[in-house]
Amino acid sequence: MMHQTIKGSGVAAVKDPYLCLEGINKKYGLIEVISNLNLEVRKGELIALLGPSGCGKTTTLRMIAGLITPTAGRIAVGGRDVTRIAPHGRDMGLVFQSYALFPHMTVARNVAFGLEMRGLSRAEIGAKVTRALGMVQLEHLAGRKPRELSGGQQQRVALARALVIEPSILLLDEPLSNLDAKLRDEMRTQIRDIQQQLGITTVFVTHDQVEALSMCDRIVVMKGGLIEQVGTPHEIYEHPATPFVASFVGRTNRIKGVRNADGSIGIGSSLIRSASSVKPGDVMVMVRPHRIRIDWSGTERQGETANRIAASLSRITFVGDVIQYHFDVDGSEFIVEESTIKSQAGHHPGKQAVLSWAVEDTFVFGADQ
Amino acid sequence: MEDNPTSWFMRVTVGLLFLFLLAPVLLVFPISFSGDRVLAFPPSSWSLRWYEALLGNSVMMRAFLTSLGLAAVVTVLSLIIAIPASYAIVRLKVRGSEFLFNLFTAPLLLPTIVLGLAILMIFASAGLLATFTGLVIGHLVITLPYALRVLSVSLGNLSLACEEAASSLGAKPLIVFRKVTLPMMAPGIVAATALCFLVSFDEVVITLFLTGPRMTTLPVELFHHVESQADPLVASVSVLLILMTIAVVMIVDRTMGLTKAFVK
Numbered sequence: 307m308m309h310q311t312i313k314g315s316g317v318a319a320v321k322d323p324y325l326c327l328e329g330i331n332k333k334y335g336l337i338e339v340i341s342n343l344n345l346e347v348r349k350g351e352l353i354a355l356l357g358p359s360g361c362g363k364t365t366t367l368r369m370i371a372g373l374i375t376p377t378a379g380r381i382a383v384g385g386r387d388v389t390r391i392a393p394h395g396r397d398m399g400l401v402f403q404s405y406a407l408f409p410h411m412t413v414a415r416n417v418a419f420g421l422e423m424r425g426l427s428r429a430e431i432g433a434k435v436t437r438a439l440g441m442v443q444l445e446h447l448a449g450r451k452p453r454e455l456s457g458g459q460q461q462r463v464a465l466a467r468a469l470v471i472e473p474s475i476l477l478l479d480e481p482l483s484n485l486d487a488k489l490r491d492e493m494r495t496q497i498r499d500i501q502q503q504l505g506i507t508t509v510f511v512t513h514d515q516v517e518a519l520s521m522c523d524r525i526v527v528m529k530g531g532l533i534e535q536v537g538t539p540h541e542i543y544e545h546p547a548t549p550f551v552a553s554f555v556g557r558t559n560r561i562k563g564v565r566n567a568d569g570s571i572g573i574g575s576s577l578i579r580s581a582s583s584v585k586p587g588d589v590m591v592m593v594r595p596h597r598i599r600i601d602w603s604g605t606e607r608q609g610e611t612a613n614r615i616a617a618s619l620s621r622i623t624f625v626g627d628v629i630q631y632h633f634d635v636d637g638s639e640f641i642v643e644e645s646t647i648k649s650q651a652g653h654h655p656g657k658q659a660v661l662s663w664a665v666e667d668t669f670v671f672g673a674d675q
Numbered sequence: 676m677e678d679n680p681t682s683w684f685m686r687v688t689v690g691l692l693f694l695f696l697l698a699p700v701l702l703v704f705p706i707s708f709s710g711d712r713v714l715a716f717p718p719s720s721w722s723l724r725w726y727e728a729l730l731g732n733s734v735m736m737r738a739f740l741t742s743l744g745l746a747a748v749v750t751v752l753s754l755i756i757a758i759p760a761s762y763a764i765v766r767l768k769v770r771g772s773e774f775l776f777n778l779f780t781a782p783l784l785l786p787t788i789v790l791g792l793a794i795l796m797i798f799a800s801a802g803l804l805a806t807f808t809g810l811v812i813g814h815l816v817i818t819l820p821y822a823l824r825v826l827s828v829s830l831g832n833l834s835l836a837c838e839e840a841a842s843s844l845g846a847k848p849l850i851v852f853r854k855v856t857l858p859m860m861a862p863g864i865v866a867a868t869a870l871c872f873l874v875s876f877d878e879v880v881i882t883l884f885l886t887g888p889r890m891t892t893l894p895v896e897l898f899h900h901v902e903s904q905a906d907p908l909v910a911s912v913s914v915l916l917i918l919m920t921i922a923v924v925m926i927v928d929r930t931m932g933l934t935k936a937f938v939k
Contacts, residue, residue: 371838371839371843372843373842373843386789392842393839393842393843394842394843394845394846394847394848394851395845397845399843400839400843401842402836402839402840404834404836405839406834406836406837406839406840406879407840408837408840408841408855408858409837409859410858410859410861419841419844419846419854420844420845423844423845423846423850424845464840467692467840467844468844471844471845530754598894636829
C-alpha cells in the first residue's frame with residue numbers, strides 16, 4: 307500500500323542541516339503533486355523554490371508551514387520533528403503573495419498579533435512592533451489600516467508581521483509578484499539585506515528566475531512535483547543538470563543534433579564538441595544566446611576550445627539593451643544576443659557569418675531527457 | 676451628455692417603475708391621517724384619530740410588542756445557529772456539508788402554506804400552538820435559510836490567507852475564528868441580522884397557523900382586522916410596519932453601507 311516510486315528527485319544533503327524534508331510525498335486522491343522530495347537547508351540560508359506554476363513549490367512551502375499535511379515523509383526543524391504539528395505550534399513566519407493583512411486592524415495591531423498570541427507584555431509588544439516597523443521603514447504608518455497603504459507598503463507590513471515573532475524559519479510565497487517592476491527590484495534588495503542582518507533561515511517560493519538568481523544562496527528548481535536540480539545560482543546557470551533547468555533559468559537556444567560514436571555532435575552538416583557526456587543518438591544541444599560570438603568575415607582565428615559553425619542571418623530584433631540576431635543553420639535556428647552600441651554596423655538578412663562559442667558553454671542532453 | 680434621448684428615456688422609465696412599485700406603499704401614509712370612519716382615498720378630512728386608536732388598541736399594541744420581541748429573539752438564535760453552521764459547511768467542509776446546506780435552505784423552496792400546515796400539525800400535538808416558543812421555532816425555519824445563505828456567501832468570499840496567516844502567527848483555531856474570521860465576516864453578519872429581523876417581523880403565512888387569541892403578531896393581527904373592519908386603522912399600522920423596516924435598513928446603511936452588506 308505504501309509503495310513509493312523513487313523518481314528523479316535529487317537528494318540535496320548539506321552539513322548540519324537546519325530544515326530537513328525527507329521523502330515528502332503529497333497526493334490529492336490519485337494525483338501525486340509532490341513525489342519523494344528530499345531537501346536540506348542550512349541555518350541562515352536563503353533558499354529559493356523555483357519553478358513554473360503547478361510544479362509543487364507552493365505546496366512544498368505550505369507543508370513546511372503546516373498548512374498542508376504531507377501524505378508521507380518527515381519534516382524536521384533544528385532536529386525537532388514537526389510533521390504532525392499544527393501551524394500555530396510551528397513558529398514560522400509566513401508572507402503571502404496577497405500579503406493577507408488583517409483588514410480590520412491597524413498596521414501596528416497587525417504586527418502585534420503574533421506577539422499577543424505569545425502572551426508578551428504590552429510594553430514589550432510596543433517596543434518590538436516599533437523596532438519591526440522601523441526595520442521596514444514604516445513607523446510613520448503604524449496607525450493606518452491596510453487598505454490605506456500601497457502594495458509595497460502592505461508587503462513590508464506583512465514582512466514585519468512575520469519577522470517580529472522571531473520565527474525559526476521565514477517562508478515567503480511569491481512575495482514580490484504583485485509589485486511593479488521598480489518596486490520589485492527595491493524589495494529584492496531589502497528582503498535580502500534583512501535576511502542577512504537577522505541571519506534567518508528563509509525559504510522563498512518564486513517563478514521568477516531573476517529573483518532566485520539574484521537573492522538566494524541556493525536554488526531548488528522544481529518541475530511536476532520533482533526536484534530537477536539543487537545548487538548555487540552559479541551552478542544552476544552554468545551547469546544545468548537537465549534541459550528543463552537550462553531553458554527555465556536564463557535563455558537558451560535549443561537545437562536538435564546527433565551524437566556520433568567518436569563523441570562529436572552533428573548539427574546539420576557541421577560538427578561541434580561538448581564536455582557533456584551523453585549516449586550516442588539524438589541529442590538536444592543548448593547554448594546561451596549571449597555566449598555566442600559572431601564572426602562576420604569568417605576569418606577570425608579561434609582557440610582550440612571553440613565550436614565554429616557557418617550560419618546565415620535570417621532576422622534581426624532590436625530590444626534596446628541587446629540586439630538579437632536570428633541565424634539559420636541547416637534548418638535549425640540559433641539566436642545570438644549582443645549588447646547594443648550606438649554605432650552598430652547594419653547587417654541584412656541573408657548575410658553569411660561564422661558563429662563560435664566555447665566548448666564548455668555547450669550543454670548537450672539526451673533527446674529523451 | 677445629460678440631454679441625450681437614451682438617458683432621458685431611461686430616467687422616465689425608471690421613474691415610472693419606481694412609482695409602480697412604491698405608489699401603493701406611499702398611499703398608506705395619507706390614508707393613515709384620514710379623519711373618515713372607512714378606508715377611502717382621498718380622505719375627506721384629516722386627523723390623527725387612527726394613530727390615537729392604534730395606541731388605544733391594546734390587542735394591536737400587544738401584537739406589535741410580540742412581533743418586536745419575536746423578531747429580536749429569532750434573529751439572535753438564527754445567528755447563533757447559522758454562524759457556526761456556515762463555518763462548518765464552508766470552511767471545515769465536513770462530510771455531508773453539501774447535504775446539510777441543502778437541508779437548511781430547503782424551506783425556501785417549499786410552498787410556505789404547506790410548511791405552515793405541516794408545522795401546525797406537529798405543534799398541535801406538541802402543545803406549542805399560540806405560544807412564544809412555538810412562534811420562535813416556526814420563524815426559525817424561515818429565517819435560518821436566509822441567514823445561512825448570506826453568511827456562507829460572506830465566508831466563502833473571504834480569502835483563507837488571513838486565517839492561515841493568523842494561525843502561522845501562533846493563534847489557535849478558536850482564536851483565529853474570534854479575532855480574524857468573525858470580524859471579517861461583519862458585513863455578512865449585519866446583512867443576515869437585518870434580513871432575519873425583517874423576515875420574522877413581516878412573516879404572515881406560517882404565523883397565521885401558529886397564532887391564537889392568546890398570542891398573535893402584528894401582521895397577523897392586521898390581517899384579521901382587515902377581514903372584519905375596513906377602517907383606516909390598518910393604514911396607521913402599516914405606517915408603523917414601514918417605519919420599522921426603514922429603521923432597520925437605515926441602521927444597516929449607517930453601520931456598513933447597504934451595498935457592502937447586501938451586494939457583496
